[in-house]
Amino acid sequence: MTRIVSSSARMSLGLFLMGAGHHIAAWRLPDAPQGAATSFDHYREIAKAAEAAKFDMVFLADSASIREFGHASIGSDERAVRLEPLTLLSALSVATDRIGLVATASTTYNEPFNLARRFASLDLLSGGRAGWNLVTTSNAEDGPNYSLDAHPPHAERYARAEEFEQVVRGLWHSWQGGDAFPIDKAAGRLFNPDSLHPLAHRGRHFSVRGPLGVPPSPQGHPVIVQAGASDAGREIAARSAEVIFAAHQNFDDAFQFYQDVKRRMARHGRAPDSLRIMPGVSPYIGRTRAEAQAAFDELQALVTHEVGLKLLQPFAGGLDLRDHNPDGPLPDLPPTKDAIGRQKLLVDLARRENLSIRELYLHIAGARGHWQLVGTASDIADQLEHYFRNGAADGFNIMPPALPRSLGPITELLLPELRRRELFRDDYTGATLREHLGLPRPDLPAFPQSAA
Amino acid sequence: MSRKIALGAFLHPSGHHVAAWRHPDARADAGINIRNYIRLAQLAEAASFDLVFLADQIAVPSSNLDYVSRTTRATYFEPLTLIAAIAAATQRIGLVATVSTSFNRPYNMARYIASIDHISGGRAGWNLVTSGSELEGENFGLGDDYRLHANRYRQAAEFAEAVRGLWDSFEDGAVADDRAAGRYLDEGRVHALHHRGEHYRVKGPLSQPRSPQGQPVLVQAGSSPAGRDLAARSAELVFTAQPTLAQAQEFYADVKARAVGFGRAPDDILILPGVFPVVGRSHDEAQEKFATLQNLITPEVGREYLSLHLGGIDLSGYSDDDPVPEVEVGERGHVSRPLLLLQKARSRNLTIRDLYLEIAGARGHWQIVGTPAAIADQLEAYFTQGGADGFNIMPPSPTGLDDFVELVLPELRRRGLIRDQYDAHTLRGHLGLKIPANRFAAATARPREQALA
Numbered sequence: 001m002t003r004i005v006s007s008s009a010r011m012s013l014g015l016f017l018m019g020a021g022h023h024i025a026a027w028r029l030p031d032a033p034q035g036a037a038t039s040f041d042h043y044r045e046i047a048k049a050a051e052a053a054k055f056d057m058v059f060l061a062d063s064a065s066i067r068e069f070g071h072a073s074i075g076s077d078e079r080a081v082r083l084e085p086l087t088l089l090s091a092l093s094v095a096t097d098r099i100g101l102v103a104t105a106s107t108t109y110n111e112p113f114n115l116a117r118r119f120a121s122l123d124l125l126s127g128g129r130a131g132w133n134l135v136t137t138s139n140a141e142d143g144p145n146y147s148l149d150a151h152p153p154h155a156e157r158y159a160r161a162e163e164f165e166q167v168v169r170g171l172w173h174s175w176q177g178g179d180a181f182p183i184d185k186a187a188g189r190l191f192n193p194d195s196l197h198p199l200a201h202r203g204r205h206f207s208v209r210g211p212l213g214v215p216p217s218p219q220g221h222p223v224i225v226q227a228g229a230s231d232a233g234r235e236i237a238a239r240s241a242e243v244i245f246a247a248h249q250n251f252d253d254a255f256q257f258y259q260d261v262k263r264r265m266a267r268h269g270r271a272p273d274s275l276r277i278m279p280g281v282s283p284y285i286g287r288t289r290a291e292a293q294a295a296f297d298e299l300q301a302l303v304t305h306e307v308g309l310k311l312l313q314p315f316a317g318g319l320d321l322r323d324h325n326p327d328g329p330l331p332d333l334p335p336t337k338d339a340i341g342r343q344k345l346l347v348d349l350a351r352r353e354n355l356s357i358r359e360l361y362l363h364i365a366g367a368r369g370h371w372q373l374v375g376t377a378s379d380i381a382d383q384l385e386h387y388f389r390n391g392a393a394d395g396f397n398i399m400p401p402a403l404p405r406s407l408g409p410i411t412e413l414l415l416p417e418l419r420r421r422e423l424f425r426d427d428y429t430g431a432t433l434r435e436h437l438g439l440p441r442p443d444l445p446a447f448p449q450s451a452a
Numbered sequence: 453m454s455r456k457i458a459l460g461a462f463l464h465p466s467g468h469h470v471a472a473w474r475h476p477d478a479r480a481d482a483g484i485n486i487r488n489y490i491r492l493a494q495l496a497e498a499a500s501f502d503l504v505f506l507a508d509q510i511a512v513p514s515s516n517l518d519y520v521s522r523t524t525r526a527t528y529f530e531p532l533t534l535i536a537a538i539a540a541a542t543q544r545i546g547l548v549a550t551v552s553t554s555f556n557r558p559y560n561m562a563r564y565i566a567s568i569d570h571i572s573g574g575r576a577g578w579n580l581v582t583s584g585s586e587l588e589g590e591n592f593g594l595g596d597d598y599r600l601h602a603n604r605y606r607q608a609a610e611f612a613e614a615v616r617g618l619w620d621s622f623e624d625g626a627v628a629d630d631r632a633a634g635r636y637l638d639e640g641r642v643h644a645l646h647h648r649g650e651h652y653r654v655k656g657p658l659s660q661p662r663s664p665q666g667q668p669v670l671v672q673a674g675s676s677p678a679g680r681d682l683a684a685r686s687a688e689l690v691f692t693a694q695p696t697l698a699q700a701q702e703f704y705a706d707v708k709a710r711a712v713g714f715g716r717a718p719d720d721i722l723i724l725p726g727v728f729p730v731v732g733r734s735h736d737e738a739q740e741k742f743a744t745l746q747n748l749i750t751p752e753v754g755r756e757y758l759s760l761h762l763g764g765i766d767l768s769g770y771s772d773d774d775p776v777p778e779v780e781v782g783e784r785g786h787v788s789r790p791l792l793l794l795q796k797a798r799s800r801n802l803t804i805r806d807l808y809l810e811i812a813g814a815r816g817h818w819q820i821v822g823t824p825a826a827i828a829d830q831l832e833a834y835f836t837q838g839g840a841d842g843f844n845i846m847p848p849s850p851t852g853l854d855d856f857v858e859l860v861l862p863e864l865r866r867r868g869l870i871r872d873q874y875d876a877h878t879l880r881g882h883l884g885l886k887i888p889a890n891r892f893a894a895a896t897a898r899p900r901e902q903a904l905a
Contacts, residue, residue, distance in 0.1 A: 084567035090536035121530035144655035145559040193517035207593035213526040
């Protein structure tokens with residue numbers, strides 16, 4: 001199922017924002033802004049730069065706890081602090097005009113009516129630029145913030161997520177019909193009452209009446225993004241996702257994942273083009289290879305042992321890695337309930353490349369198990385092009401190692417190289433996130449834009 | 453500094469009047485047009501208002517969709533996302549969003565509001581309400597009992613306590629940012645909450661430091677005895693419907709006394725009645741403006757609007773000329789507003805039409821139609837005679853806020869009742885509210901002092 005790409009096909013590119021950068025030690029760089037993780041000014045400047053560079057979207061991850069608090073030292077990790085993504089993107093919607101805005105929100109500790117409404121509202125605020133990265137919470141530490149002692153098991157979380165997604169999508173389809181919004185002031189009629197439909201959902205996890213009192217946006221409804229790599233995650237994605245944010249270490253894994261998900265889509269009656277698969281990639285770019293390597297080494301030298309172990313701990317299946325020699329091999333890990341896909345990626349990596357504990361955490365310090373590239377713009381463009389042209393990716397979610405430092409190399413070196421190869425747009429041609437991504441607009445009415 | 457009137461700009465799409473969207477100046481998309489809200493917020497900010505205020509309803513308000521389709525009540529933004537967007541377009545004005553405790557979780561709520569507080573540089577407030585409608589409950593699979601008045605307030609009190617505890621997770625100085633030592637946080641200054649109550653268990657800590665104003669301002673809007681107690685215990689601002697001076701004085705004195713009973717100072721809690729001002733250069737012009745809005749109400753809208761404000765009672769068996777029928781206000785759903793309206797109907801022998809025309813603008817809030825001087829006189833009376841610390845201004849029409857700013861504010865300023873310009877950068881600063889002490893810092897400070905002694 002590899003595809004022949006016409007000359008007009010372009011990569012989709014997201015910019016994944018993260019405090020002072022994706023590298024775990026980026027906050028220690030001398031030019032990292034103070035308090036980057038909670039600074040709106042910092043995020044606004046990056047979002048504007050991403051828009052000027054014509055990225056399809058900015059992307060935000062999320063977590064509803066401070067990881068490892070009370071278990072390991074949290075003192076050396078900037079990620080103990082973060083803004084909430086929906087509110088941050090709502091504020092960014094005003095500071096930008098064209099770029100897509102994708103926020104992660106968990107189905108495990110939210111209610112579908114609230115999320116459907118908040119994302120629909122963000123979609124209208126931004127003129128049709130919102131996306132929802134649907135995740136289940138894999139972090140067991142979030143549970144005690146929500147009255148739970150035991151974290152729900154993987155299967156249960158996915159069953160809830162599946163129904164959650166159906167409810168949200170149903171609520172987004174509350175409005176139907178071409179003449180939904182007659183807007184007749186003289187007759188006192190704003191919308192056609194026959195166009196607004198209660199959902200009346202009754203399921204195992206949720207009972208939701210509806211309808212949703214937020215009209216569809218110019219792109220219909222927000223783009224649904226997913227990130228799960230497990231079997232259940234792939235199945236949900238194949239049925240309902242429009243973008244997948246994937247984590248792969250090498251071409252073969254990316255290729256297999258891509259082909260598997262697109263095959264599964266056919267079983268759900270979906271066209272392969274209605275889903276964009278975008279692996280995460282963290283690029284260290286230099287004008288020379290030596291310069292790129294130096295940029296990488298500078299950050300790696302800032303990783304403390306403490307923060308390195310903390311990175312691995314969530315995937316250790318309960319084993320305390322502090323009891324093991326950091327320069328010895330990764331011990332066999334008990335199975336994890338919460339992050340099956342990620343644990344497998346890490347263990348495979350350690351075994352394949354014969355990495356010690358220290359080498360393994362240094363390996364993921366930059367991109368947390370995502371794909372990492374060090375080289376010239378041409379080297380990196382070669383890799384991305386290879387994935388893109390050979391059935392392993394429709395685009396990439398770019399994870400800048402340091403912010404704002406990495407923006408320069410990305411926008412001034414890498415993007416011009418991709419443009420030279422006609423792999424990335426020169427300018428936006430559409431107004432909505434769906435239009436940027438080339439995704440079909442759902443059949444939903446839109447509120448007249450210039451209604452008087 | 454002499455005491456000044458605190459001012460909120462309570463924004464509704466085209467104005468608070470239920471028929472405002474039909475006004476010639478109205479844009480039909482006002483409820484979903486961010487430019488409309490930014491214009492209004494910037495107008496309020498240029499006039500040094502303390503805050504903008506957004507209400508909420510977590511359902512299309514009636515199953516009678518014919519009625520709903522004649523209103524803007526199914527076409528508006530969600531308040532948390534909207535207020536965050538407004539934050540990015542303003543610099544000084546406070547930002548208060550209403551969010552119900554009934555369908556949210558304390559950890560999520562604490563995060564949303566604290567994020568807005570960071571994004572705005574310390575200008576956020578949360579108007580804590582409980583929900584009481586069947587339709588809202590049905591969007592969350594909740595049975596009728598969720599509406600029980602007593603339960604709702606007990607749960608809300610615990611919810612507020614957990615949220616405020618989470619807001620204290622980081623002591624000042626907890627973000628060390630010591631790059632040389634590789635120490636981002638001073639871990640000893642980050643605290644788990646370990647809240648365990650009747651309704652919630654919340655471990656914490658919250659993943660956010662305190663903002664420049666310490667904590668977001670807690671606003672509350674219930675006026676029943678249970679609502680008053682909740683406000684007196686934990687709110688810093690109370691938004692309330694008090695249509696007469698005598699009622700306002702009773703409420704003001706009672707809530708402040710209750711606050712003192714909870715060990716607080718009277719100035720720790722500010723009381724802002726809602727005001728629906730129809731301003732004209734002459735009395736006749738004001739009356740004319742009001743008539744323009746009233747004439748846009750159709751009976752279908754008026755009757756259903758009244759029914760909803762009386763707690764969802766069925767008025768279909770009555771004509772518009774019938775007196776307002778007897779209504780039982782039960783233990784479920786909202787209590788204060790139906791009682792207020794019924795009292796009004798009884799005392800003045802109002803028909804159904806009389807009452808729906810009366811609430812179509814202000815929904816039971818204080819309504820003043822008049823000249824700038826007449827309106828200023830009344831606001832001054834409330835403010836100086838123990839009825840209010842300020843007002844939440846409810847613009848009637850698309851240009852209602854412009855009218856208030858242009859005509860009434862100069863009059864209030866001339867009388868020395870409002871500030872000329874901002875002298876602070878946070879919402880607490882505008883309102884003169886203290887930065888709350890961090891409970892964990894206070895707890896750890898005591899042993900240290902003892903050790904020194």
